[in-house]
Amino acid sequence: MTKRSQLIYIKSAHRILGTPGDFQIRLPHGLIKLDRPGRIKVTPIDAVLNRSWYSIQSNSNSFQLFDGSATSTVTIPVVQLRAQLAALLSGWSVVYDARLNKLSFQPPNDSKSYKFIFLSYSCELLGFALSQQPTASFASPLVSSIPIKMNREGAVVIHCDLPKTKGSVIDNFSSPAFVESNVLVKISIESPPFDNISFKANSTDLHSFYITAQHVHDLHLWVTDENNRALELPYDWSLTLRIDYFEGPDPLGELQKSVESLKDYVKLIILSDGKLSPP
CATH class of the missing domain: 1.20.5 (Single alpha-helices involved in coiled-coils or other helix-helix interfaces)
Known part of the structure; x- marks a missing residue:
């Protein structure tokens, strides 16, 4: 058996479709290809992304407010949270408690009972669980049941549609069941907002896996957090893959x-x- 290796540097800016957070690239014909029967091993070597996305994104920027007779949708813009909530909830008082990291909501002085209905992860921004539908009235103001979570991501997960060998990577990000996974690498976020998030593989090749294909032409890559929620990256980023070919008997x-x-x-x-x- 013979072995040969190559490095492939990928930049999302040179995509043929998509956005920095979800894109497709086209490889030159024969770039990743076995010359003889064998196996291909793929190892992510490094990746650099900028932590420049906002906590308020399209999948977590709204909730519904029910006043007993009608339901309205409150959409939070990407600006200072407490001030905007106070402006969006007309007649309400919204106060932030820095000691407890919670919000308190004082409804208008009327006879209505209000209910918050969460359909997305905006609940974390306000300090509630997704399953909750908390109620409030002028006599009974509402306070976050848990601390608010502005830095909702603990990790960046890079996905790729490479055809991995069965069972080489599994996850339960989307459901309690463990299923075949398209995860390429998971990177813990240890950098502050608007700084770079970097990954560098170590010598043990912990992220290596074999693929079932004999050649690869297109690659689909996308980025989520550890809960499989899409990240809307405003800037392009780069990734390096090492390809090892094992050919012959x-x-x-x-x-x-x-x-x-x-x-x-x-x-x-x-x-x-x-x-x-x-x-």
Whole structure:
């Protein structure tokens, strides 16, 4: 068996479709290709992204307010949260408690009972769980049940549609069940807002996996947080992949096949009471 390697540098700016957070690139014909039967191993080497997205994004910027007879949608713009909530909720008082990191909501002085209805992760910005539908009235103001979460992402997850070998990567980001995963690499966020998030592989190749294809022409890459929520990246970013090719006969694989054949033969000898002739 022979081995050869190459590095491929990918920049989202040179995509053929999509946005920095979800895009497709086209590789030159034959760039990732086996010349003889074998296997291809892919290893992410490094990645650099800028933590420049806002906590308020299109999948977490609105909630509904029900006043007992009508429902209105409150959409939060990407600006200072407390002041905007006070402006959007006409007649309400919104106060932030820095000690507890919670918001308190004082409805207007009327006879109505109000209900917050969360359809997205805007609940985290206000300090509630997605399953909650908290109520409030002038006599009973509403206070966040849990601390508000402005830095909602703990990790950046880079996904890729490479055809991985079965079972090489699994996750339960979208459901309690563990399923075949398109995750390429998960990067913990340790940098402050508007700084770079960097990943660099170590020598143990913990993120390596084999793919089932003999060649690759197009790649689809997209970025989420650790809860599989899309990140709307405003800036382009880069990624480096190392491609290792293992071509030709595999002595270790042949040896494993021989061992398995020998095991099967021993089982047959036992079952036939030793009457079989040697292979």
